[in-house]
Amino acid sequence: MSSNLLASPKLVGHRIAATENDPIDAALFEYLLAGNGLFVRAKRREFAVSLPLSMQKISGLPNGPIGISWTKPRIPASLWREILPHAQQTHTSSSFKEEVYLIYWDRLLGAWRWRASGRESNWASTIADDTLPEYAECCIELHTHPPGALHFSRADDRDELGKFRIFAILIDIHDKPKIRFRCGVYDHLIQIPAFWVGEIPEGIIDLNEIDALVETLS
Numbered sequence: 001m002s003s004n005l006l007a008s009p010k011l012v013g014h015r016i017a018a019t020e021n022d023p024i025d026a027a028l029f030e031y032l033l034a035g036n037g038l039f040v041r042a043k044r045r046e047f048a049v050s051l052p053l054s055m056q057k058i059s060g061l062p063n064g065p066i067g068i069s070w071t072k073p074r075i076p077a078s079l080w081r082e083i084l085p086h087a088q089q090t091h092t093s094s095s096f097k098e099e100v101y102l103i104y105w106d107r108l109l110g111a112w113r114w115r116a117s118g119r120e121s122n123w124a125s126t127i128a129d130d131t132l133p134e135y136a137e138c139c140i141e142l143h144t145h146p147p148g149a150l151h152f153s154r155a156d157d158r159d160e161l162g163k164f165r166i167f168a169i170l171i172d173i174h175d176k177p178k179i180r181f182r183c184g185v186y187d188h189l190i191q192i193p194a195f196w197v198g199e200i201p202e203g204i205i206d207l208n209e210i211d212a213l214v215e216t217l218s
Helices: 077-090 133-137 154-160 207-217
Strands: 012-016 029-034 037-043 047-054 067-070 100-106 111-116 138-145 164-171 178-185 188-192
Touching (some): 133 138
Parallel strands (some): 138 164
Antiparallel strands (some): 047 067, 100 138
């Protein structure tokens, strides 16, 4: 009887690339060794990711894909145009407190929605209200940072490890706004360019793009 039962998928998989589009079979995430490096890959309802851990070339293997493959529309610029003024008006520059925004796909409306969800907020920290139904549905978790705090903090790392979603920080919201994205795949937090996520309105600077440009020029 047991031979007729379907085997449960592995929680963490390990695969050597056979084609350029091997399926993702692991229940949580998998490691893929490909011709263009070592990747961590995972999928959820809204997207699948294939993110490089090492770009060391491996002879004789097909290359693996790099980036995010969306099953829903990418995030439109209009959503960021709604979140930024809300952040600016909720906490002024003279009384700044961090805020958290949950971005999720509304299956009834067939559209991206967002909700402010910060609690225990102060100048340099906040936490998302995980009792909200939107928290379980959240695809992107964004929080504001105080002026000049251009990187994810160690507290951010502790809060975000163990989850599979996209994370973002929005900085200098009252003067030359900047944004930085990364994707959390359980054990890994990997920075990604904003255009992988969607369209960013003019006037919001993608810090990862700036960092990549500086690196190519150095």
